[in-house]
Amino acid sequence: MASCSLGSRLVACLLNVSEARRKDLVETVAKAALFNTEGVRREGTTVLNIFNDHDYNRSVITIVASIDSIREAVLAACEKACGLIDMRDHSGLHPRMGAVDLIPIYPLGEEVEVEHCAEEARAVAQGLTERVQGTSAFLFGWADSPLHRGLAQRRKEMGWFKKKPDMQTMVPDIGPQPQAQFGLTGVGASPYVMNCNVTIDTQDLALGRSIATAIRESTPGGLPGVQVLALPHDGAVEIACNVESVKGHSPGYMTAGEPWPSFSIQGQPYCHAPASLITARVAELAGKQGIGAKSTALVGFTPRECRGLAEIALSQGIAEFWKEQHRIRM
16 A cells, blocks of 8 residues: 555545447546646546446546646546537436536545635636636535535536426526536535445336435435435436435444444544445335345445555556556555
8 A cells, every 4th residue: 555645635536427328538538637638647646437327328537636636637627528528419317417517526635625625626617617618517515605505405406307407597606508518517525425326126217216215315214425316227227326425423223234434534534324235225125115136336436445546546657547447456
């Protein structure tokens, strides 16, 4: 493992772009975060993972850099994505509003506060609208100052969950009225958010939605920090979860046999629901309806994995880590 100092100022951006069926295009976007227009590598930056989902036509690119370098890496990737993806031609089963749909920035190192990430997020939102004329953005989390509204709330306000969002009724925080070509981009900062998707063996979307409602944080007895959608996926239904980090220590009454993974930000403890607990809860609820759980997929990494792998990648000078991770384990 690399020295602690290497990771002390690291942050992660899980860049969500509205394209997955043209994997070469998505890799071009990822490489834009790593290399400038002359092909010179940006020091101290790595792309750990590219998660493509064909049905959703959506990819998540995990970019890690120091807090001092993340802005340019993310902006370069966004600029490239906006030049290659046209929302007027986009189709996919996952809700979306922008060619670059989501830019969340999370602290990984002990020297980085969430507010530092919020400052960078606001700068990224402003920079995107200046570099790519016609783009616009809304802010969420710590970047949405002073309200700090969460992503789910902001998406609801913007109409993100609607089948056909009305661009003319949206009021972005930065930039002009959203345009059909680029759509609207969410930009924000928070403690780390993991994505965990559990597929159940049914095509009954109403059943999937009932399970999603049952495990959602806002439901009594739901899982803390878990935001959920039920979506058709590959001939089945996927319970797609955003797993937010919650302040404090692991709740002992919800473990499914393992403690909640934990970490700290500026000495403040945080934890998040483990994938095993989410899978077990979904399987239990589906089983009561005579339905089995098929599989669980993590989009990217847990916070500890993300930092640990980034330290390995950066200490070994591996920029395109997504090509190497099959042979490198912590």
